[in-house]
Amino acid sequence: MSLFSKQNKEAFINPLNLDNPILVQVLGICSALAVTSQLKPAIVMGLAVTIITAFSNVIIASIRKTIPMRIRIIVQLVVVAALVTIVSQILKAVAYDVSVQLSVYVGLIITNCILMGRLEAFAMMNKPWPSFLDGVGNGLGYALILVIVGAFRELLGRGSLLGFQLIPQSVYDAGYMNNGMMTMPAMALILVGCVIWVHRAYFYKEK
Amino acid sequence: MEHIISLFFRSIFVDNMIFAFFLGMCSFLAVSKNVKTSFGLGMAVTFVLFVTVPVDYLLQTKVLGPNCLIEGVDLSYLSFILFIAVIAGITQLVEMTVEKYSPSLYSALGIFLPLIAVNCAIMGASLFMQQRINLDPSNTQYIGNVADAVVYAIGSGLGWTLAIVLMGAIREKMQYSDIPKPLQGLGITFITVGLMAMAMMVFSGLKI
Numbered sequence: 001m002s003l004f005s006k007q008n009k010e011a012f013i014n015p016l017n018l019d020n021p022i023l024v025q026v027l028g029i030c031s032a033l034a035v036t037s038q039l040k041p042a043i044v045m046g047l048a049v050t051i052i053t054a055f056s057n058v059i060i061a062s063i064r065k066t067i068p069m070r071i072r073i074i075v076q077l078v079v080v081a082a083l084v085t086i087v088s089q090i091l092k093a094v095a096y097d098v099s100v101q102l103s104v105y106v107g108l109i110i111t112n113c114i115l116m117g118r119l120e121a122f123a124m125m126n127k128p129w130p131s132f133l134d135g136v137g138n139g140l141g142y143a144l145i146l147v148i149v150g151a152f153r154e155l156l157g158r159g160s161l162l163g164f165q166l167i168p169q170s171v172y173d174a175g176y177m178n179n180g181m182m183t184m185p186a187m188a189l190i191l192v193g194c195v196i197w198v199h200r201a202y203f204y205k206e207k
Numbered sequence: 208m209e210h211i212i213s214l215f216f217r218s219i220f221v222d223n224m225i226f227a228f229f230l231g232m233c234s235f236l237a238v239s240k241n242v243k244t245s246f247g248l249g250m251a252v253t254f255v256l257f258v259t260v261p262v263d264y265l266l267q268t269k270v271l272g273p274n275c276l277i278e279g280v281d282l283s284y285l286s287f288i289l290f291i292a293v294i295a296g297i298t299q300l301v302e303m304t305v306e307k308y309s310p311s312l313y314s315a316l317g318i319f320l321p322l323i324a325v326n327c328a329i330m331g332a333s334l335f336m337q338q339r340i341n342l343d344p345s346n347t348q349y350i351g352n353v354a355d356a357v358v359y360a361i362g363s364g365l366g367w368t369l370a371i372v373l374m375g376a377i378r379e380k381m382q383y384s385d386i387p388k389p390l391q392g393l394g395i396t397f398i399t400v401g402l403m404a405m406a407m408m409v410f411s412g413l414k415i
Contacts, residue, residue: 026393029232030327073324074295081288089284104334107287111330113233113322185227186404193390193397200389 011122012133015141021114022145022192023199028114031105032146033188039162041101042150046143048091048106050136052083053115057135059083060123067124076119077110084109114138149191157182211358213347218362221411222348224328225370226404231328235371236396245375246368247312251301253364255323256332258297260360261353263290263333267340283337290333291324298324332363373403 021027028049035045059079060067067075088106091099099106109115118138123131154160156179159167167176181187224230231252238248266289273281302320306313313320323329336359339350350356377399386395 023393026236027233029236030229030331033229033232073321074292077291077295077324078288081291085284085287088287104331104338107334108230108327108331110287110291111325111327113325116325184405184408185229186401186408188229189397189401189404193394193401196394196397197387197390200394 008130008133011130012137015134015137016144017141017203020141020145020199021117021138022142023196025114025117027117028112028142029192031108031112032142032149033185033192035102035105036146036150036153036188037157037183038101038154039147039150041098042146043143044091044095044098045102045105046139046146048087049109049112049114049142050139052080052087052109053118053139054132054135056080056083056115057118057123057131058128060119061126061128061131064124072124073116076116080115080119081110114142145192145195148195149188152191153182153187157187210347210349211354214350214355215358215362217347218359219366219369220407222363223366223370223407224331224363225367225400226407227411228331230331231326231367234322234326235367235374236393239371239374239378239396241379242372242375244315245371247315249364249368249371251305251320251323252326252328252367253361255294255297255301255329256360256364257357259290259294259329260332260336261356262293262297264336264340264350264353264356266290266293267337286334286337290330294329294333295324328363328367332360370403374400377403 015021019025022029022032031045031049036042056076056079060076084107087109088099091102091106118135122134126134151161154162155166159165159172159178221227225232225235234248239245267283267286268275270276271282271286271289273283276282298321301323302313305320336350336356339348339359342349344351350359374396378396381395381399390398
């Protein structure tokens with residue numbers, strides 16, 4: 001078993017496109033929509049979820065043989081909750097403004113279905129290393145969608161990216177206006193709908 | 208009294224769990240295929256909220272808050288683990304009750320009944336409650352005692368039920384419409400929810 005065998009590669013690559021957690025598995029929608037009104041919180045959220053998915057996958061995969069079947073959900077929840085508490089404390093210490101912006105959605109990573117879904121479907125029956133790759137892959141697949149939606153919403157809604165003004169003042173003087181609708185929650189849903197549309201049309205073929 | 212009424216209506220229409228905060232989207236998208244199951248799940252979620260939010264409120268104010276258990280110690284960083292344990296326990300109870308008294312609803316809800324434990328709406332309501340304790344008492348969103356917590360929980364639950372029942376009704380009709388192939392299923396559902404959320408924004412200007 002080499003470290004990057006074909007199977008391991010698939011566990012890492014598939015979630016980025018063909019088995020994307022948001023677009024195909026329909027997991028973890030809630031936080032994906034709520035944190036994407038600007039690019040920066042979207043990136044931070046994506047990273048946080050990637051780290052937590054990877055490490056909870058490793059922990060559960062390494063103790064999977066000792067967990068009794070009947071209480072596995074509780075065990076999984078406790079592992080995830082502990083990791084989320086750590087990440088949320090670190091966020092508060094390192095990037096306080098982002099943690100205020102994300103508000104309850106950091107805590108809601110616990111109930112993010114991606115975590116439970118990957119733990120149940122993958123980590124419970126695989127070794128720690130492939131589980132780690134699977135966790136990182138799924139986390140990045142999730143982050144990818146967040147970044148796409150966040151970039152669109154910030155660019156069209158505020159004319160900036162990561163806080164830097166991209167659309168010059170002269171364009172505003174000529175009559176261009178920011179689309180305030182983009183910063184509203186409703187547009188996140190419609191944008192994700194459009195992303196799914198494009199993905200289904202060009203990349204993903206249903207069997 | 209006035210505060211309770213405005214809190215109740217605010218949590219149904221303005222701070223709607225689905226349309227304003229996107230909480231509980233996973234089960235919302237998966238179960239809203241027809242009105243009957245939607246209503247059943249909505250009621251189950253409302254019930255779990257009704258029990259968990261007051262319990263979590265008491266935990267937060269009597270055990271976890273600053274200077275509650277031990278003088279000078281703030282335990283609120285433990286809130287994630289404690290809240291999720293309360294929620295998981297109560298969901299287990301609801302599951303056993305539904306299985307005993309309404310087997311048809313139990314089989315219709317299937318996997319989504321145990322998944323209420325990881326429904327973001329439940330955890331979200333507890334976390335919002337935790338934030339709202341620190342608000343100014345004159346704010347309509349303020350939660351100051353157990354009664355407020357109960358009203359907030361029922362209001363959010365009913366708001367969630369309203370959203371999922373409406374969605375179920377629309378999806379029943381939508382089966383007969385002609386939708387471009389790649390947009391069928393998930394894509395059109397998202398766009399529909401987006402349009403509904405836009406319609407619900409009408410309420411956000413209300414002063415109640």
